[in-house]
Amino acid sequence: MKEYANHHVLAKDLPHELQDRINALSSRARREGNMQVKLFEQAIIENTFEDEPHAPSICIINEFDDELTPPLEFHYSNLMWHGEGVPKPDVANLQGCGCIGPCDPKSKTCRCLVHQKQYWSDGPGFLYQEEGRNKGQLKIFDYPIFECNDFCGCSEDCPNRVVQHGRKYPIEIRKTQLKGWGVFAGHKKIPRNTYLGIYAGEYLMDAEAERRGILYNKFGRTYLFDVDFYHLRAGQDDWSPKYSIDAYHTGNNHSCDPNCFINPCYINEANLDKPLLTIFTQRDVLPGEELCFSYRGNEDEDEDAAKDSEGGENGDAIYIKCRCGAANCKGRMWK
Ligand SMILES: C[S@@+](CC[C@H](N)C(=O)[O-])C[C@H]1O[C@@H](n2cnc3c(N)ncnc32)[C@H](O)[C@@H]1O
Secondary structure (H helix, E strand, O other): OOOOOOOEEEEEHHHHHHHHHHHHOOHHHHHHHHHHHHHHHHHHHHOOOOOOOOOOOOOEOOOOOOOOOOOOOOOOOOEEEEEOOOOOOOOOOOOOOOOOOOOOOOOOOOHHHHHHHHOOOOOOOOOOOOOOOEEOOOHHHOOOOOOOOOOOOOOOOOOOOOHOOOOOOEEEEEOOOOOOEEEEOOOOOOOOOOOOEEEEEEEEEHHHHHHHHHHHHHHHOOOEEEEHHHHHHOOOOOOOOOOOOOOOOOOOOOOOOOEEEEEEEEEEOOOOOOEEEEEOOOOOEEEOOOOOOOOOOOOOOOOOOOOOOOOOOOOOOOOOOOOOOOOOOOEEEEE
């Protein structure tokens, strides 16, 4: 199992071979035999081969215009790329369980189960069902998932190892009519509470995220996600997030009626401030349906009524009208 095994990849080392290879082709060569699309699809396989070798491959499809692929800086990955000043994964303080074979969800001694219960004492123990789907209550309070890790004695088929085994269902990257590129369910129905992938990107210190945020807001596309889950801020009035994740090189679209949600998850990382952002379905998803989560976070909010105008208070292009098409659309993607 290689998965997220203590990978400490630096944002400055984000690969650019794909861009280089495609940039070296003439525009005719890029189209001939669908070359650019094939290179792009192959790059995705290469980027994810180590952490999810059995995941179904991803197709790039555009039925709306003549853009061949997402922009070349797009980099599909499950890894967290560490920006300047962000500490590397803390494995020194990582503890594993001493279980033999798969962990027993009723065990009184499994260290990982005890750890999980510290965050949800009257919860269901491990947060996964037998088929490797989460138990569906996670979303309500952003309960963190603590999976078994490299220091555990348990086997690969332990019920507390799900994210680390990767995506099981086919997905596609498709151009949408109104929202740029998006991620879609492939030819199979995806059951609710299924793990799909990591909201991967660059881990940034707060100050750098602020700087990039101003820029992204101006040109109308943002990919910044503040790591501000409930279990990190609970009971602290003056708490503010230490890190943000910039998915500039990756990224899903927003919906006001999302079929996915993002949950914090720890595998080979003892630093609570640096969870993986894992994407799960929150209802059954039909083949071909777009996979979206809410940029507004998981809380219910009834403040700011929909504003149908383009451009926000300060005219930033980011405050564009939401085009999710949901019956309950709030009109804006951001709070
Ligand atoms: C993280 S990116 C998602 C990927 C993006 N579609 C692309 O092609 O790069 C976020 C941007 O996608 C667009 N977007 C996402 N959801 C949208 C929605 N519901 N309505 C309108 N635009 C949306 C906006 O431009 C937003 O700033």
